[in-house]
Amino acid sequence: MRTNQVTRVLSAFLMLSIVLAACKKDQALSTKSTIDETTAVKELKAQSTSSAYYLKAQETHNFVYGNLLTTYNSYKVNTTTQTTTAYEWYNVSQIYADAAMVKIGNTAYAPYMNNAFAWMNNMWDGTSPTGGYFAAANVNGSGAAGDKYTDDNALSGVAYLDAYDVTTGTTQTNYLNSAKACANWLMNSGQWDSTYGGGFWWNTIKESKPTQTNGLALQLFLRLYQITGQTYYRDWAISIKNWLVGNMQDASTGLYIWKIDGAGSGTKHTEKFTYDNAIMIEAFLLYGQIMADNSYVTKAQNLGGSMNTTLWNSTYHVYIFNTTDGRINPAWCVWGSQAMIKLYQRDGNTAWLDYAQQNIDYMNTKLRNTTNLGYYHFCNFDGSSVETRQEGVDQAWMQRTQGLLSDYR
Numbered sequence: 001m002r003t004n005q006v007t008r009v010l011s012a013f014l015m016l017s018i019v020l021a022a023c024k025k026d027q028a029l030s031t032k033s034t035i036d037e038t039t040a041v042k043e044l045k046a047q048s049t050s051s052a053y054y055l056k057a058q059e060t061h062n063f064v065y066g067n068l069l070t071t072y073n074s075y076k077v078n079t080t081t082q083t084t085t086a087y088e089w090y091n092v093s094q095i096y097a098d099a100a101m102v103k104i105g106n107t108a109y110a111p112y113m114n115n116a117f118a119w120m121n122n123m124w125d126g127t128s129p130t131g132g133y134f135a136a137a138n139v140n141g142s143g144a145a146g147d148k149y150t151d152d153n154a155l156s157g158v159a160y161l162d163a164y165d166v167t168t169g170t171t172q173t174n175y176l177n178s179a180k181a182c183a184n185w186l187m188n189s190g191q192w193d194s195t196y197g198g199g200f201w202w203n204t205i206k207e208s209k210p211t212q213t214n215g216l217a218l219q220l221f222l223r224l225y226q227i228t229g230q231t232y233y234r235d236w237a238i239s240i241k242n243w244l245v246g247n248m249q250d251a252s253t254g255l256y257i258w259k260i261d262g263a264g265s266g267t268k269h270t271e272k273f274t275y276d277n278a279i280m281i282e283a284f285l286l287y288g289q290i291m292a293d294n295s296y297v298t299k300a301q302n303l304g305g306s307m308n309t310t311l312w313n314s315t316y317h318v319y320i321f322n323t324t325d326g327r328i329n330p331a332w333c334v335w336g337s338q339a340m341i342k343l344y345q346r347d348g349n350t351a352w353l354d355y356a357q358q359n360i361d362y363m364n365t366k367l368r369n370t371t372n373l374g375y376y377h378f379c380n381f382d383g384s385s386v387e388t389r390q391e392g393v394d395q396a397w398m399q400r401t402q403g404l405l406s407d408y409r
Contacts, residue, residue, distance in 0.1 A: 001089050001149060001151050001152060001155075001212070047406055047407055047408055047409060048104050048105060048406050048407055049104075049105070049106075049406075051405070051406035051407075051409060053360065053402040053403070053405045053406040053409060054104070054402070054403065054406035056364065056373075056398075056402050057100075057101065057398075057399045057400075057402040057403040057406060059373045060373065060374070060375070060395050060398050060399040060402070061097070061098075061101070061109070061112075061399050062373070063372055063373050063374040063390075063395060064094065064374075064392070064395050064396070064399070065112075067079050067372070067374065067390070068392045068395065069112075070086075070139045070140075072119060072139055072140050072141060073115035073116055073118065073119040074086040074091060074116065074119045074122075074137075074139045074140075074141065075090055075091050075094050075116070075139075075392045076139060076392060077090060077391065077392060078377075078389050078390055078391045078392060079374070079389075079390045080389060080390070081389065083139075084138055084139055085136055085137070085138060085139065086123075086136065086137055086138070086139045087135065087136050087392075087393075088120075088123050088133045088134065088135050088136065088149070088152045088153075088156065089135075089149070089151075089152045089155055089156075089393065090391070090392040090393045090396065091116055091119070091120060091123075091392075092120070092152075092155055092156045092159045092160075093155070093159070093331070093392075093393050093396035093397060093400075094112075094116060094392065094395075094396040094399075095113050095116050095117055095120075095159045095160070095163060096155075096158070096159035096162055096396065096400055097395075097396040097397070097399040097400035097403070098110070098112050098113035098116075098399075099113055099159065099162040099163045099165070099166055100162070100399075100400045100403040100404055101399070101403050102163075102166040103162070103165065103166050103403075104403055104406065104407060110166070110167070113163055114163075114167075114171060117160070117163065117174075117175070117178070119141060120133070120156070120178075122137055122141030122142075122144055123136075123137050123141075123144045124144075124181075125144075125148070130184065130185050130188045130189045131181055131184065131185050132148045132153055132182075132185035132189060133148060133152060133153050133156055133182070133185075134146055134147075134148055135147055135148065135149050135152055135203075147203050147204045147205055148185075148189075148203060148204050149202065149203045149204075149213075150186060150191045150200045150201060150202060150203060150213045150217065151202065151210070151212055151213040151216050151217075153182045153185055153186060154182065154186060154213065154216035154217040154219070154220050155216050156178075156179075156182050157178075157179040157180075157182035157183055157220040157224075158179075158216060158219050158220050158223070160175045160176070160178050160179040160182070161175070161176070161179050161220070161223045161224070161227070163175045164176050164179065164227075176227065179220065179223075179224060180224065180228075182220065183220055183221060183224055183233065183236075186200065186217055186220070187232075187236065189204075191204070191206075195209070195266070196209055196247065196260045196265065196266045197243065197246070197247060198239065198242075198243040198247075199214055199240075199243045199244075199247065199260070200213050200214050200217055200240070201213070202259070207261060208259040208260065208261035209259060209260050209261070209266075210258060210259035210276070211244065211248045211256045211257060211258065211259065211273075211276040211277075211279070211280065212273070212275060212276045212279050214240050214243065214244050214248075215244065215256075215276065215279035215280045215282075215283045216279055217236075217240055218237055218240040218241055218244065218283040218286075218287070219279070219282060219283050219286055221233045221234075221236045221237040221240065222237045222283070222286045222287060222290050222291075223286065223290075225237060225290060226290045234291075237287070237291075241283075241287060244256070244280070244283075247260065248260075250270060250272070253272065253306055253309075253310050254302060254303060254305075254306035255272040255277050255303070255306050255307065255310055255311070256272070256276050256277050256280050256303075257269060257270045257271065257272065257276075258270070258271045258272070258273060258276065258322070271322050271323050271324050272310060272311060272322060272323045273321070273322040273323075273332065274307065274311045274319040274320060274321065274322065274332060274333055274335060274336045275331075275332045275333075275335035275336070277303060277306070277307050277311065277336075277339075278307070278335040278336045278338060278339035279335070279339075280300075280303055281300045281303050281304055281307070281339040281342065281343065282300075282338070282339055282342050284296045284297070284299045284300035284303065285297060285300045285342055285343070285346055288300065288346075289346075297346060297347070300343065300346070301343065301347065304339065304340065304343050304352065307319070307336060307339070308355060310323065311323070311336070312355065313381055315381070316362060316381050316382070317358040317359070317361070317362060318333060318358070318359050318362035318363075318381070319333045319334075319336035319337075319359050320333070320381075321333060326380060326381060327378045327379065327380060327381075327385075328362065328363075328366065328367065328378065328379055328380070328381065329377065329378050329394065330363050330367055330375045330376075330377075330394035330395075330397060330398050331391075331393045331394045331396070331397040333359065333363075334359060334360060334363055334397050334398060334401050335397065335401075336355070336356075336359055337355070337356035337357075337359045337360050337401045337404075337405065338356075338400070338401050338404060340352040340353065340355045340356035340359075341353065341356050341401070341404050341405060341408075344356070344408070353405075353408055353409060356401070356405055357405060357409050360398075360401060360402060360405060363375060363398060365383070366379055366383035366386075367379055367383075367386070367394075369390070372390075374390040374395055375390065375394045375395055375398050376388050376389070376390060376394075377389040377390070377391050377394060
């Protein structure tokens, strides 16, 4: 996942000179509960197809189908400036979104999910013994080259495991094998080393080690350990978790910082991003469940409380992009809604759902085009200075989170 928030080293040109330029960091609640997860889910899981959020998720998918889906079963970067390029994490985010719709009962989304998954083979590095996805390609599948991103590959694995959960037979096996392949690239590509005491590099340039990269890898290894029982996945998960807890948490806020980079022991960049911390909430909830350690459920709840103290704008009822950037984005900010929904699923505290819902409501009010029903890329808190690009990843995350919320609201 790339960024245009700060000056970065650009990735190599693709074969057809496509520049890899888009996304990633573009530019108090005490809620501990002992309610059992199953009880919580049964308590309110009754909305789905009658929910206004379900209808909006469908409308978002219709926008994607009409404006971003290509005849090759890939997805364009956006509707205007990059219509011949496909980004890995945009495509897998749409797979992730469609898996959410299948999970709540709409099997019509399965072909979209499976067709995009098949197209993703074009982005895999078949010439390398460890494989790995390149970050971008042409929409027809040609031209995949350049750098590889650890967070993109980890997110791909996580999305595939969501698809694994809603498929059967050979299709299910293929999703699992692809998630394993993503994990294999992480383990064997040299992206983890002893610099800064451990941790995964963001990409093959090896310029920084961010929280979100390692948090997504933690999620992937935990889920693979749960499914396969292979202890090497567990051991990797423990190492990643220890590095994150030991190096990336800011004691003054309870939140996780952006990244470490630079020579020697490295420089810690202490900006706090909503989606970094949302990823960590999900990782801790998984750790608590899979490793049978409820102290990590408490850590997730405490982190949720810290997010709602520092990263929530109480005037506009929305999660901020980060602590130094006063803009709102549908993908990175709405990731906070996913984390709040996951907390609710674990402990049954409806306050988490209130945050999730209000955050999504903001996106629908300030960033949704009322004519084509797609979402714009950025705006200021008050809805001014709208950046009118309609990026594929923003649509995917709005579809996914509204589908998740529709089970309860």
